[in-house]
Amino acid sequence: MDSDYGMPALFIRKIESRAHIDDADRAAIASLPSKLRTVSPSTYLLREGQTPVRCGMVLEGFAFRQKLTADGNREIVSVLIPGDFIDLQNLYLAQADHDVQALTRLTIAEFSLVSLRDLAHDRPAVRRALWVDCLIESSIYREWLLNIGRRPAPARLAHLLCEFHIRLQAAGLGTDAGYELPMTQEQLGDAVGLTSVHVNRVLKTLERQGLIRRAGRHIDVTDWERLQSAAHFNKRYLHLDQIAPTPA
Amino acid sequence: MDSDYGMPALFIRKIESRAHIDDADRAAIASLPSKLRTVSPSTYLLREGQTPVRCGMVLEGFAFRQKLTADGNREIVSVLIPGDFIDLQNLYLAQADHDVQALTRLTIAEFSLVSLRDLAHDRPAVRRALWVDCLIESSIYREWLLNIGRRPAPARLAHLLCEFHIRLQAAGLGTDAGYELPMTQEQLGDAVGLTSVHVNRVLKTLERQGLIRRAGRHIDVTDWERLQSAAHFNKRYLHLDQIAPTPA
DNA sequence: CGGATTATTGAAAAGCCTCAAGAGTAGTGG
DNA sequence: CCACTACTCTTGAGGCTTTTCAATAATCCG
Numbered sequence: 001m002d003s004d005y006g007m008p009a010l011f012i013r014k015i016e017s018r019a020h021i022d023d024a025d026r027a028a029i030a031s032l033p034s035k036l037r038t039v040s041p042s043t044y045l046l047r048e049g050q051t052p053v054r055c056g057m058v059l060e061g062f063a064f065r066q067k068l069t070a071d072g073n074r075e076i077v078s079v080l081i082p083g084d085f086i087d088l089q090n091l092y093l094a095q096a097d098h099d100v101q102a103l104t105r106l107t108i109a110e111f112s113l114v115s116l117r118d119l120a121h122d123r124p125a126v127r128r129a130l131w132v133d134c135l136i137e138s139s140i141y142r143e144w145l146l147n148i149g150r151r152p153a154p155a156r157l158a159h160l161l162c163e164f165h166i167r168l169q170a171a172g173l174g175t176d177a178g179y180e181l182p183m184t185q186e187q188l189g190d191a192v193g194l195t196s197v198h199v200n201r202v203l204k205t206l207e208r209q210g211l212i213r214r215a216g217r218h219i220d221v222t223d224w225e226r227l228q229s230a231a232h233f234n235k236r237y238l239h240l241d242q243i244a245p246t247p248a
Numbered sequence: 249m250d251s252d253y254g255m256p257a258l259f260i261r262k263i264e265s266r267a268h269i270d271d272a273d274r275a276a277i278a279s280l281p282s283k284l285r286t287v288s289p290s291t292y293l294l295r296e297g298q299t300p301v302r303c304g305m306v307l308e309g310f311a312f313r314q315k316l317t318a319d320g321n322r323e324i325v326s327v328l329i330p331g332d333f334i335d336l337q338n339l340y341l342a343q344a345d346h347d348v349q350a351l352t353r354l355t356i357a358e359f360s361l362v363s364l365r366d367l368a369h370d371r372p373a374v375r376r377a378l379w380v381d382c383l384i385e386s387s388i389y390r391e392w393l394l395n396i397g398r399r400p401a402p403a404r405l406a407h408l409l410c411e412f413h414i415r416l417q418a419a420g421l422g423t424d425a426g427y428e429l430p431m432t433q434e435q436l437g438d439a440v441g442l443t444s445v446h447v448n449r450v451l452k453t454l455e456r457q458g459l460i461r462r463a464g465r466h467i468d469v470t471d472w473e474r475l476q477s478a479a480h481f482n483k484r485y486l487h488l489d490q491i492a493p494t495p496a
Numbered sequence: 497c498g499g500a501t502t503a504t505t506g507a508a509a510a511g512c513c514t515c516a517a518g519a520g521t522a523g524t525g526g
Numbered sequence: 527c528c529a530c531t532a533c534t535c536t537t538g539a540g541g542c543t544t545t546t547c548a549a550t551a552a553t554c555c556g
Binding site for chain 3: 400443449464
């Protein structure tokens with residue numbers, strides 16, 4: 001029921017990447033009551049239609065947001081990595097409009113919505129960081145819309161791989177050389193609006209062209225330049241430079 | 249340079265639809281310095297890469313957000329109707345990640361980002377409403393991702409038509425019977441990830457099936473029930489019932 | 497080790513796109 | 527007010543990307 005482990009370190013790191021905060025802000029975050037929870041793959045953390053009373057952050061592992069059509073087709077609209085908020089939108093929206101599901105074995109920190117609202121109310125800098133986080137999420141949605149709506153399958157998948165590469169590096173996971181991507185090809189397809197069969201063929205093409213190499217669920221980025229240009233990837237939409245680096 | 253006309257009426261109406269506010273909030277909004285501007289169709293209100301210093305709201309007419317791929321393909325990621333904020337994301341993001349362009353002749357109210365930030369800082373209820381507005385925009389992006397990623401062309405277009413129907417009615421424009429949709433078929437295609445040729449064929453099919461009738465840029469919804477079911481449309485994602493109706 | 501899930505591959509079909517041309521519509525200037 | 531021009535809409539034909547269906551191989555998990 002208290003702060004330890006990845007929380008509040010990851011929380012503070014996330015907030016610091018979104019706004020300048022001071023020691024009082026850090027103290028307020030550190031004293032935010034939180035509860036660790038570990039769940040197995042496929043566990044639902046949130047279901048469409050629910051009225052949640054808690055909000056969580058991914059500490060270890062991966063999760064994803066999904067929406068389903070009435071006839072059962074799935075679209076994965078976000079992939080959550082360590083440091084990402086699971087359901088910040090529930091801070092002020094009464095009803096969940098999508099599901100969140102664990103992709104891997106997952107450790108999360110949970111806070112009550114009330115205490116998080118209080119934190120946002122009392123600490124303007126933290127509030128701003130949370131808001132910025134929501135805005136960046138919006139920006140990523142816009143880029144995904146462009147990706148799915150207007151890029152052919154090879155560029156679309158290459159773009160997704162580029163995004164993971166950058167985001168995982170920014171989160172301190174993965175290296176220049178590559179990263180773990182614990183998604184099945186069916187899930188990849190659901191994230192970019194393709195079928196798993198086509199994902200398989202396109203990935204093999206990217207591999208044959210020497211842009212990536214795959215080993216199980218590990219992606220080696222063998223030619224970052226060409227991978228980016230195949231995707232027409234530009235990381236601006238991730239707003240990583242949102243604030244100036246904190247002074248020494 | 250001051251409040252008149254649609255501003256602040258529309259602004260207040262929007263805020264009231266997102267959170268409960270009191271008379272002091274209303275007064276603060278009313279005293280927000282604003283400037284009216286009217287622009288012709290296709291005018292850019294915001295360009296990707298810019299660092300904006302103002303924020304606007306649509307008062308009359310329509311606008312849209314777009315993103316372009318490096319090879320020139322366009323995706324329209326939002327359509328803005330009267331009462332919508334044009335660039336609320338610039339409140340806290342330094343650099344624009346997309347363009348906003350006038351769809352029709354357009355009248356907007358412009359505020360300085362500084363004064364809007366001050367308003368958000370001083371008036372918690374207004375701030376909450378603005379935040380909620382950002383969150384609802386995110387929810388719409390998620391639904392569009394599902395729509396473009398996983399629905400076939402007829403359902404996809406039907407869904408877009410349903411959304412406009414509901415949003416325009418909520419904004420007091422359009423009736424049960426139908427509405428003006430001042431978009432070319434090419435723009436519709438860019439909004440749902442299809443070509444204008446295919447949009448044309450699909451619209452004619454929807455018309456032949458008796459779901460809609462078209463006259464120029466006017467859409468008559470001749471069978472709302474069947475249009476919704478063709479789209480598997482569920483308006484939950486619009487979060488229209490975000491707050492309880494204001495007490496009498 | 498055995499069962500289930502995931503990855504891979506082929507063949508055929510479907511949906512959507514491209515190209516192209518003609519018809520309608522709207523805006524502009526004389 | 528008409529004619530001209532530029533869009534926009536419409537339609538056809540053909541092609542290409544992606545899907546569907548299906549079967550086998552590989553991998554994961556208990």
